[in-house]
Amino acid sequence: MRLDEQTRADFPILQRIVNGRPLVYFDSGASSQKPRTVLEAMNRYYERSHANVHRSIHTLGEEATELYELARDAVQRFIGAPSREEVVFTRGTTDGLGLIAETIGRTLGRGDEIVVTELEHHSNLIPWQLVARDRGAVLKAVPIRDDGTLDLGALDRLLTPRTRVLAFAHVSNVVGTITPVAEIVRRARTVNALTVVDGAQAAPHLRLDMSALGCDFYVFSAHKMLGPTGIGVLYGRRAVLDSLEPGRGGSEMIKEVWIDHAQWNDLPWRFEPGTPPIAEAVGLTAAIEYLEKLGMDRVTEHERALTCQTHEGLAGIPGVTVYGPPVGVERGAVVSFAVDGLHPHDVAALLDAEGIAVRAGHHCAMPLMRRLGVVGTSRATFSVFNSPDEVSSLLAAVAGLRSAL
């Protein structure tokens, strides 16, 4: 049975009729829909077990703490992290990248160098701009080739003994490029630079193994991988996390406090100030269990088939341009395209009128838009519940667009 046939009934929202048509949701790259098990797990938690975690010495507090910490175990297993102490919960990818940029930022000095890439989402660019400005550090970007892949030769030239951080996306949220993480990490190691990977577009779609990737930090969100909004993960290699001062202060992240100083808590709580997103952690566990039951290899295979069908189909429509790696080169579950003579927002609005949800605009990657020479693109992204028939609907609708305005 195809994955969409197996999963479709699990997603209540797919019953929606939009503009008179059954909803076709191709915007999971922005935020995926949620299976019933995730919604039920969060409801059950609020109806039965909710209390604050860690210092509530009563039955509900203990249940909440156990559920919250079980989420950490689920994440550790899901991403192949060597230990649970390396899994820090955040509010999402942007929060995690900001946290790690601030935290590493404090260790940077004038003239230190930060390297990002032209592919980056603003969330993996702006925090580094702020850090570079505050610390007098230098920010550089690895250019991409015309096919959307990173120019690794240029990367080698940009890495210097002053390079302290190399921050890059695992999968581009616009053109779908899958970057060779392990290889890039290997090169960064030659200059002892820390590696920070934005995994927001990878975690929902690819089997992850932190030990194999070897990066120092890996950051992603729950809400793009069938989980709730409001929680994300910052994986940090233990040796590096141990060496860092906490980026942000508050409750939970301390052992002992005096008026003028404090002793930090153990990992991972040292990096989790304040009451965490507990129900969201419960929802994330349910999302991970859902994906694990399907099998990440099947998920990848299913979404790859949809991506390929979309890419080839769109490329065959006169007046349609597809951006990123050519057909045959592996890419994430994302296809960005343009229709001659139509603005991406109008493309999205016209498709919405057919009940098809795609994203349009700069996708929070303005430097990449500039590199591609466009204001924005239209973007279809895929999840486990999408079907080949839905892709056919998209292709038919796009083929008819140029006469629509």
Added chain:
Amino acid sequence: MSNATQGLYSDVIRDRWRRPRHRGELPGANAVAEDVNPLCGDRVRMMLAIAPEGRITEARFIGDSCAICTASADVVADLVSGRSRSEAAALDVSDVLAVLQAEIRPTRMRCATLPLSVLGQALDGAAKR
């Protein structure tokens, strides 16, 4: 075209998107401003030729923009031509929407209002000089 599309893209919008009357450079413009819509990256530049006594003799625009934004810019250029600077500054989004005759949804309202805010910046810049 479906009903949903017809509501959003009125005949006026489609017509002005296909055949804008005031699109293009305006050599000799003495009040110019440009801005972007942070939501989508759209960019509009308004160029005004203002006579010494303060009347706008011509208005043109260029931009990378969607159908709604382009049509709105074209309407704004229409509406300000021949008006005094203060009359132009008093233009309101309702004046533009009345001409566009479209049901602009909240998510697209910024597309319709960007040209007006750029017009305001152009007039402000001219007033300061």
